[in-house]
Amino acid sequence: MKALGAVTVLICILNGAGYAQNGGCGNWSLQGTFVFTVTGQILAPAAAAGPVSGIAITTFDGAGNLSQVDHVVHNGVPPIEDWRPATGTYKVNSDCTGTFSFVPAPTVAADASPALKVYFALSNGGKQINAVVSGSPNTPPFMASILSTGLWIY
DSSP states (O other): OOSOOBOOOOOOOSSHHHHHHTTOOOGGGSEEEEEEEEEEEEEESGGGOEEEEEEEEEEEESSSEEEEEEEEEETTBOOSSSSEEEEEEEEEOTTSEEEEEEEEOOSSGGGOOOOEEEEEEEEGGGTEEEEEEEEOTTSOOOEEEEEEEEEEOO
């Protein structure tokens, strides 16, 4: 993924509302390792436009820190590096919504992309994450429609 951009956020909370009513959520609510399926497309700028699909494995520590590896195909082109590492932070709100940001740290410079900001909602008692890429906290805006769902594996 090269330049990614701002999107309108619309997240459905499947069982998250019930989870929030039973004491609410916080960073402690998001803990463990999740597998994400990533699908969508970059809409603009034209040089970066095209479909995006991939998978990621993300570990949340329960205290607001995350680590991740991903394999994302952009415009039909697989990454040079099989698994691109990243680190970041997250915040879970009391209503079980939240955001996380991460910075890819590829060992191959050609696989670099900007930091990404993701909006999410927890569901299924914190075992599922429904998410949308909103843009980058430190690069110019872009247009994208990229959704992902993460399921807890351990």
